[in-house]
Amino acid sequence: MPRIGMEPLRRKALVEATLRTIGQQGSLDVTMSEIAREAGVSPALAHHYFGSKQQLLVATIRSLLARLRTDAVSALENVETPRERLSAIIRVSFQADQFAPETVAAWLAFYVEAQRSEEVRRLLVIYARRLRSNLLDSLERLCPPDDAARIAEGVAAMIDGLYIRQSLRSAPIGSTASMTLTEDYLDLQLRPFLRQDAPGTLAPNSSHRRGE
Amino acid sequence: MPRIGMEPLRRKALVEATLRTIGQQGSLDVTMSEIAREAGVSPALAHHYFGSKQQLLVATIRSLLARLRTDAVSALENVETPRERLSAIIRVSFQADQFAPETVAAWLAFYVEAQRSEEVRRLLVIYARRLRSNLLDSLERLCPPDDAARIAEGVAAMIDGLYIRQSLRSAPIGSTASMTLTEDYLDLQLRPFLRQDAPGTLAPNSSHRRGE
DNA sequence: TACAGTTGATTGACTGATCAATCAATAAAA
DNA sequence: TTTTATTGATTGATCAGTCAATCAACTGTA
Numbered sequence: 436m437p438r439i440g441m442e443p444l445r446r447k448a449l450v451e452a453t454l455r456t457i458g459q460q461g462s463l464d465v466t467m468s469e470i471a472r473e474a475g476v477s478p479a480l481a482h483h484y485f486g487s488k489q490q491l492l493v494a495t496i497r498s499l500l501a502r503l504r505t506d507a508v509s510a511l512e513n514v515e516t517p518r519e520r521l522s523a524i525i526r527v528s529f530q531a532d533q534f535a536p537e538t539v540a541a542w543l544a545f546y547v548e549a550q551r552s553e554e555v556r557r558l559l560v561i562y563a564r565r566l567r568s569n570l571l572d573s574l575e576r577l578c579p580p581d582d583a584a585r586i587a588e589g590v591a592a593m594i595d596g597l598y599i600r601q602s603l604r605s606a607p608i609g610s611t612a613s614m615t616l617t618e619d620y621l622d623l624q625l626r627p628f629l630r631q632d633a634p635g636t637l638a639p640n641s642s643h644r645r646g647e
Numbered sequence: 648m649p650r651i652g653m654e655p656l657r658r659k660a661l662v663e664a665t666l667r668t669i670g671q672q673g674s675l676d677v678t679m680s681e682i683a684r685e686a687g688v689s690p691a692l693a694h695h696y697f698g699s700k701q702q703l704l705v706a707t708i709r710s711l712l713a714r715l716r717t718d719a720v721s722a723l724e725n726v727e728t729p730r731e732r733l734s735a736i737i738r739v740s741f742q743a744d745q746f747a748p749e750t751v752a753a754w755l756a757f758y759v760e761a762q763r764s765e766e767v768r769r770l771l772v773i774y775a776r777r778l779r780s781n782l783l784d785s786l787e788r789l790c791p792p793d794d795a796a797r798i799a800e801g802v803a804a805m806i807d808g809l810y811i812r813q814s815l816r817s818a819p820i821g822s823t824a825s826m827t828l829t830e831d832y833l834d835l836q837l838r839p840f841l842r843q844d845a846p847g848t849l850a851p852n853s854s855h856r857r858g859e
Numbered sequence: 860t861a862c863a864g865t866t867g868a869t870t871g872a873c874t875g876a877t878c879a880a881t882c883a884a885t886a887a888a889a
Numbered sequence: 890t891t892t893t894a895t896t897g898a899t900t901g902a903t904c905a906g907t908c909a910a911t912c913a914a915c916t917g918t919a
Binding site for chain 2: 915
């Protein structure tokens with residue numbers, strides 16, 4: 436029962452089905468049939484709209500990146516101080532939907548795909564650069580540029596590392612504990628540059644609440 | 648020209664060929680033909696010795712883990728103080744051959760495979776646990792158990808994160824800089840617990856040499 | 860020493876399954 | 890009628906896994 440104007444709907448449904456299928460399966464080894472079944476259409480239709488499997492995959496990564504971007508943008512609006520902006524960036528990374536096993540699995544799979552596909556690699560590099568530049572913007576208001584670069588690299592590595600460890604589900608560490616770890620790192624790195632007029636916060640141990 | 652006693656040689660050659668092929672290709676999507684060609688034998692022989700592709704892959708992961716283990720053991724012998732042991736652990740993780748793009752790609756691919764294969768997952772969990780327990784052993788001699796656990800988690804995440812970022816070749820960060828970042832993190836986390844009789848080392852900023 | 864039989868090593872050729880991609884056909888909407 | 894949506898059927902390629910056959914090295918043993 437073909438209605439007109441289905442194209443955008445089908446594209447969206449197929450991309451979402453791809454993400455779901457990859458997440459469930461935990462790898463990019465998903466067939467067009469599986470994706471199409473998940474989307475409730477025939478495999479032929481997926482080809483009709485996307486031309487090839489590779490293009491459907493790329494569209495899916497794009498949508499993942501777009502979601503992350505809008506999350507980040509909305510998390511950063513109305514947040515003024517550099518330190519609060521840093522916390523907002525961290526919070527977005529460990530938001531429930533970003534940290535869900537399915538999403539983590541999909542990200543991981545795309546990292547692997549980046550080894551082979553120049554296009555996928557370019558997209559992921561864009562993500563890495565955006566994270567880095569978001570962190571740098573705020574950090575450079577809090578410390579000298581050299582230190583800002585170093586700290587940004589460290590925070591980014593810690594975020595990515597907590598992600599990959601989440602994928603194994605071995606380390607008993609949830610999103611709350613992950614955020615705390617990253618925040619602690621940031622606090623500790625920034626301590627030497629703290630304005631002296633700020634009160635308190637000079638306890639030797641920076642670990643606050645922990646666990647989840 | 649079949650000589651007798653080839654089995655161990657062939658097994659070894661096939662495992663090494665698997666590692667090389669995965670590293671070059673950047674994913675586990677390698678065919679038995681490619682692996683066999685790389686090892687200089689026929690695909691049938693690979694099946695003869697390993698039974699299935701999956702078993703060959705598992706054997707390959709085992710060998711990767713074994714290499715890491717012997718590296719770690721030899722790096723830790725004759726190293727006495729807890730702090731030096733921590734540095735040794737970090738050094739092993741970023742050793743040239745462990746940090747080589749090919750090896751990183753293989754590790755990444757195995758993380759993805761762990762999503763699907765319970766056996767692969769178990770093996771990687773063993774690696775994660777071993778790293779964690781190595782770190783914990785030394786850390787608990789330097790600070791209270793709660794803090795040791797927290798710091799171990801952070802160091803492990805940072806190591807894994809620097810690994811995954813290395814795979815994208817986007818962040819211009821080499822093995823030396825990676826080690827420095829991790830060491831800095833450790834220094835900063837351990838500072839509150841430093842014995843007061845230790846001299847010097849009280850500069851506000853812990854970043855020493857940097858870059859690479 | 861010669862030689863028949865056994866065992867391990869190795870492969871080419873084949874099979875069966877899977878899957879991406881194509882295409883011609885159908886059906887509704889404009 | 891033209892356009893858009895949709896699919897079943899099919900094709901061609903790829904691959905893991907199997908199998909029977911070959912070849913060389915050992916093991917008696919007469």
